[in-house]
Amino acid sequence: MRILLTGGCGFIGSAVIRHIIQSTNHSVLNVDCMTYAASPETIENSAQSERYSFSKTNIIDTASLNTLFETFHPDAVMHLAAESHVDRSIDSPDVFIQTNVVGTHSMLEAARRYWQTLDREDQKAFRFHHISTDEVFGALSLDDPPFTETTPYDPRSPYSASKAASDHLVRAWYHTYGLPTFVTNTTNNYGIWHFPEKLIPLITINAIEGQDLPVYGKGDNIRDWLFVEDHAKALVRAVERGQPGETYAIGARQPRTNLEVVQTICRILDELAPQEQGPRERLIRYVTDRPGHDFRYEIDPSHAEQALDWKAEHNFESGIRRTIQWYLANRTWWESIRARRYTGQRLGIKNS
Secondary structure, X not given: OEXXXXXXXOHHHHHHXXXXXXXXXXXXXXXXXXXXXXXXXXXXXXXXXXXXXXXXXXXOOHHHHHHHHHHHOOOEEEEOXXXXXXXXXXXXXXXXXXXXXXXXXHHHHHHHHHHOOOOHHHHHHOEEEEEEEHHHHXXXXXXXXXXXXXXXXXXXXXXXXXXXXXXXXXXXXXXXXXXXXXXXXXXXEEOOOOOOOOHHHHHHHHHHHOOOEEEEOOOOOEEEEEEHHHHHHHHHHHHHHOOOOOEEEEOOOOEEEHHHHHHHHHHHHXXXXXXXXXXXXXXXEEEOOOOOOOOEOOEOOHHHHHHHOOOOOOOHHHHHHHHHHHHXXXXXXXXXXXXXXXXXXXXXXXXX
């Protein structure tokens, strides 16, 4: 299979590329405009493969997308390119609308124009796989059942609203034009090569350096955590088996409060790299909550597990330990980011 993949130098996209090159026979064209969160180091080994190619292209540039489709001739699209940090969406929602909504529209139109040139058998086999988030479903209370593929949409942040809009566009292009699209929604991902603005890499790096560990509110917000390499395997399985018009909710059944996540990171780091000053929980600082902070996300992945013949391999304890070990062993990468691109400052407080 020839896969045109967007956002392949990002956190999840690079994990997908690594899995494609290391564990399948598929070829992949990585389309990435290289924003602040992109890191070419994430796919250095994969980039040596003859089955890998790269184009520095912004997905809003429809003319360039048309050329890429015509020259690469993909069998499938995996659309991961997105702005994804809620705090940044509070500060700069216009960027999220451009990338997540306008960019998805550009991808759909380029794919549709290309798909219409294919013969009937190739049209039937083609897939447009849109990768999305569980945040489009809104927030759960403690007693609510987890999200499923049929949960009504109720986005609460500029980020989740922009992703909800893109999901609706993808489904509309299926129903209106017959483009064989489908959507996967997932829980919070974590793992190696994660840009240091998100909770787990930020807390891990701060804890390694002995800096304050900021926790929003009381730390009782709950997220369902999925190790990124498990997600990558699910996404490739989805593009191989996914059916047009379908939705697959992908998760690992690993809910934790934010405070539990921070405490786990502290405990493992104290074991792997103890500090003379004492246990790292001393560094926890409770800070003003994020505006409109959703209380709980959790997915029931039963349908995806059955339809895709997939199940997450890592529990949270094993996944977070691997992640922490990686950050301890790869200081050069994140120290360079801290020095040049993101210093660890608080985001998303413009209107708080």
